Amino acid sequence: MSELTLSDINQAGKRVIKEVKDIQLYIDGAFVNAENHEQFDNYNPFTNEKINKVASGAEADIDKAVKAARKAFKGDWGSLSQNERLSYIYKIADLIDEHIEEIAPLESYDTGLPISQTKKMVARAAHNFRFYAEMVKSRLVGDAYQVDNDFLNYTIHKPVGVAGLITPWNAPFMLETWKIAPALATGNTVVLKPAEWSPLTANRLAEIIDKAGLPDGVFNVVHGYGETAGASLVAHEDVELISFTGETSTGSEIMKNGADTLKSFSMELGGKSPIIVFDDADFERAIDACTWGIFSFNGERCTANSRLYVHEDIASDFIAALKDRVENIVVGDPMKEDTQVGPLIHTKHYESVKSYLELAEEEGCQVISGSVPKEHSRGNFVAPTLLLNADTSMRVVQEEIFGPVIAVMTFKDEAEAVDLANNVRYGLAGYVWTKDLQRGHRVAQAVDSGMLWINSQNVRDLRTPFGGSKHSGIGREGGHYAFEFYTEVQIIHVALGEHRIPQFGKK
Numbered sequence: 001m002s003e004l005t006l007s008d009i010n011q012a013g014k015r016v017i018k019e020v021k022d023i024q025l026y027i028d029g030a031f032v033n034a035e036n037h038e039q040f041d042n043y044n045p046f047t048n049e050k051i052n053k054v055a056s057g058a059e060a061d062i063d064k065a066v067k068a069a070r071k072a073f074k075g076d077w078g079s080l081s082q083n084e085r086l087s088y089i090y091k092i093a094d095l096i097d098e099h100i101e102e103i104a105p106l107e108s109y110d111t112g113l114p115i116s117q118t119k120k121m122v123a124r125a126a127h128n129f130r131f132y133a134e135m136v137k138s139r140l141v142g143d144a145y146q147v148d149n150d151f152l153n154y155t156i157h158k159p160v161g162v163a164g165l166i167t168p169w170n171a172p173f174m175l176e177t178w179k180i181a182p183a184l185a186t187g188n189t190v191v192l193k194p195a196e197w198s199p200l201t202a203n204r205l206a207e208i209i210d211k212a213g214l215p216d217g218v219f220n221v222v223h224g225y226g227e228t229a230g231a232s233l234v235a236h237e238d239v240e241l242i243s244f245t246g247e248t249s250t251g252s253e254i255m256k257n258g259a260d261t262l263k264s265f266s267m268e269l270g271g272k273s274p275i276i277v278f279d280d281a282d283f284e285r286a287i288d289a290c291t292w293g294i295f296s297f298n299g300e301r302c303t304a305n306s307r308l309y310v311h312e313d314i315a316s317d318f319i320a321a322l323k324d325r326v327e328n329i330v331v332g333d334p335m336k337e338d339t340q341v342g343p344l345i346h347t348k349h350y351e352s353v354k355s356y357l358e359l360a361e362e363e364g365c366q367v368i369s370g371s372v373p374k375e376h377s378r379g380n381f382v383a384p385t386l387l388l389n390a391d392t393s394m395r396v397v398q399e400e401i402f403g404p405v406i407a408v409m410t411f412k413d414e415a416e417a418v419d420l421a422n423n424v425r426y427g428l429a430g431y432v433w434t435k436d437l438q439r440g441h442r443v444a445q446a447v448d449s450g451m452l453w454i455n456s457q458n459v460r461d462l463r464t465p466f467g468g469s470k471h472s473g474i475g476r477e478g479g480h481y482a483f484e485f486y487t488e489v490q491i492i493h494v495a496l497g498e499h500r501i502p503q504f505g506k507k
């Protein structure tokens with residue numbers, strides 16, 4: 001097993017990473033190199049310096065991992081009682097909790113997400129495991145259907161087999177555990193293909209799960225590129241499920257590539273979510289929620305409110321308040337506790353977000369940005385930005401930018417607000433601010449989105465369904481909804497009496 005990564009607090013009170021080892025794959029309970037011995041470099045978004053090298057898995061490694069996972073599914077893991085299996089899930093949660101102070105800095109170091117935010121994400125990761133252990137105990141139940149005195153029909157849930165989990169870089173540790181926890185708790189085995197831009201905490205999770213002592217092969221991590229490791233996982237005939245979180249175009253490519261082997265897919269895809277602020281809204285709270293909703297996680301948030309529709313009567317005051325916030329947001333070192341916005345994950349993504357700011361100007365927006373301290377010029381920093389005078393025909397309003405950038409528009413009345421909110425191909429989340437209760441519900445229900453919050457920021461209740469409509473996803477994660485994907489429902493029909501059976505051929 002590779003050694004654990006260490007971080008420390010320096011004299012200035014800043015958490016620094018002391019040492020990061022190169023990363024191997026985790027297959028069948030062992031840390032191993034890729035079969036072809038290839039590696040890729042991993043970079044720190046704050047300085048763009050190389051952090052370490054990562055084993056670059058490909059088809060042969062995926063095949064090894066899937067075989068190990070299948071063996072464990074048919075063997076050691078599959079033969080455990082539910083209580084025995086769940087005791088491992090609780091153990092993983094406890095180990096994550098013990099190491100929050102170490103995992104959160106690692107995540108910030110790798111992704112540029114501010115430390116105050118990664119600490120909460122890591123705590124949530126531990127909670128994901130505990131939550132799913134509880135859910136399996138209390139909600140993984142079948143139905144019984146009595147048919148008079150003739151039949152008793154009942155359903156049971158069975159694990160499906162090997163779950164292929166493919167995850168993005170924007171909240172890596174939290175999103176990985178959000179899939180791993182229900183997959184393992186329901187009795188499947190797992191091959192995780194984490195995002196290539198954020199491998200550190202996925203490796204740390206492998207070390208933690210190794211320490212928790214799960215049987216070999218139950219949990220495997222194959223790092224590597226999407227087109228090689230990811231695509232091989234999708235095409236593998238012994239992988240029954242693919243749970244994917246990432247871009248809409250990748251999701252559609254994955255569904256094509258998995259079609260020949262008839263897999264089940266769960267798709268958590270991109271978003272361009274609206275926040276609608278009526279003139280009677282609680283102004284200050286709406287400003288807080290709007291600012292947090294787009295600028296938290298450096299704007300790299302699938303449920304970010306990246307389109308603001310504000311009622312024309314309060315628009316100038318609201319925009320003035322937003323400008324004030326944008327100028328004062330603390331942009332800086334992700335390892336510092338007071339940083340609110342850090343650098344974007346990678347130079348390629350930085351260039352993509354920057355190109356949208358240029359496009360916004362070409363399309364006729366007034367682009368208002370905060371500032372990035374000069375000493376941070378080496379990092380992938382994009383200052384929090386407002387796109388004023390935006391309109392629905394623009395690409396910057398239609399496409400997911402996935403950075404700290406919000407398009408600002410106004411509306412006259414409720415019908416127009418709903419029309420504008422629904423005029424994109426995405427349908428992940430939505431936010432409505434009004435003190436009029438009836439209007440709040442009306443507008444919420446009229447917005448095409450998988451999830452909607454009224455007078456609230458994005459507060460998750462883990463029992464509720466998570467997922468998007470339209471091009472934002474297929475299926476739902478969260479609560480017992482995840483069981484529909486991670487288990488196979490079997491119906492068993494039991495004859496209680498002597499029901500009529502046709503007697504073909506009987507003389």
Ligand code: NAD
Pocket residue numbers: 166167168169170175193194195196224225226227229230231234245246247248250251253254267268269270271301302400402428467468472473
């Ligand atoms: P991405 O689609 O580029 O990559 C996601 C993962 O897919 C990575 O692990 C990548 O290696 C892998 N991949 C890429 N091509 C593949 C292929 N052909 N076959 C198999 N795997 C492949 O997404 P990203 O840039 O890492 O993440 C950002 C996107 O994720 C945004 O669009 C964001 O909205 C979305 N997202 C959605 C949710 C949600 O719950 N709906 C949550 C977080 C992020």
